[in-house]
Amino acid sequence: MNEQRTCSTDRLISELDRVLRTVMGVTRGSRPRPDEAVTGGELGDAEREHAAALMRVNHVGEVCAQALYQGQALTARNPATRESLKQAAGEEEDHLAWCAGRIEELGGRTSLLNPLWYGGALAMGIAAGAMGDRWNLAFLAETEHQVEEHLSTHLQRLAPQDARTRRIVEQMRFEESAHRDTALALGAAELPFPAKLAMRLAAGVMTRVAHYL
Numbered sequence: 049m050n051e052q053r054t055c056s057t058d059r060l061i062s063e064l065d066r067v068l069r070t071v072m073g074v075t076r077g078s079r080p081r082p083d084e085a086v087t088g089g090e091l092g093d094a095e096r097e098h099a100a101a102l103m104r105v106n107h108v109g110e111v112c113a114q115a116l117y118q119g120q121a122l123t124a125r126n127p128a129t130r131e132s133l134k135q136a137a138g139e140e141e142d143h144l145a146w147c148a149g150r151i152e153e154l155g156g157r158t159s160l161l162n163p164l165w166y167g168g169a170l171a172m173g174i175a176a177g178a179m180g181d182r183w184n185l186a187f188l189a190e191t192e193h194q195v196e197e198h199l200s201t202h203l204q205r206l207a208p209q210d211a212r213t214r215r216i217v218e219q220m221r222f223e224e225s226a227h228r229d230t231a232l233a234l235g236a237a238e239l240p241f242p243a244k245l246a247m248r249l250a251a252g253v254m255t256r257v258a259h260y261l
Contacts (some may be wrong), residue, residue, distance in 0.1 A: 077142040077144075077146060078138065079142050080144075081146050081150075082130045082216050082217065082219040083211070083212040083215040087212075088211040089207075090185060091210055098166055099150075099154050099207065099213050100154035100157075101154025102150045102202050102205060102206065102255075103147050105259055107148055108159045109255075110144040110252075112166070112169035112254070115165075116172060116187075117134075117136060118173060118175060118177055119139060119170045120163050120174075120177040120184050121133040121134055123178050124184055125181050128234065129185065139223050147216070150213055152250075160257045164255065181234075181235070187236070188227070188228075189228045189236040190247060192228035192231065196224045196228065202217055
């Protein structure tokens, strides 16, 4: 009994540590940044500001991803599903660190509303997980699909000579697609159209606000 209680306490501390590191922006990636060997072209002030704003939006997306995965893993019933969510969350944590590092290099800042974004996404993740693993995975698959589309749009909006930012976004897009494929392989259901539309509308509000705040 004591061993089980200790395990639960350790897990709670670990989860709280993840929350604080994510919200406070002190996350460190476990892998090298994809752009380490890339030499980017010179950027003007307007291009740097624009790239920093886009990466701030991407950083908010990764803050939300951490919260979603945490909430979904807490309520997932199947061990395989839970393990898959944890593995994906680890890669998303790298994305979080990559975005934060690039934002700093560009002279920008992360969103002032990160605690709000995290709290809302965590609640959504818990709710999705409580519906059962098939719907949990369905929510995950659709989220990753929309993020992949969103990153593709950013690649079109970034300056062609901004090779470093583009390389980070490309790697993130590749891994988001892989997360979606994993969710489908694990048996994700198909979300109804109204749910997908609601997710797009919510994401649209988040991206517009995060671009400036």
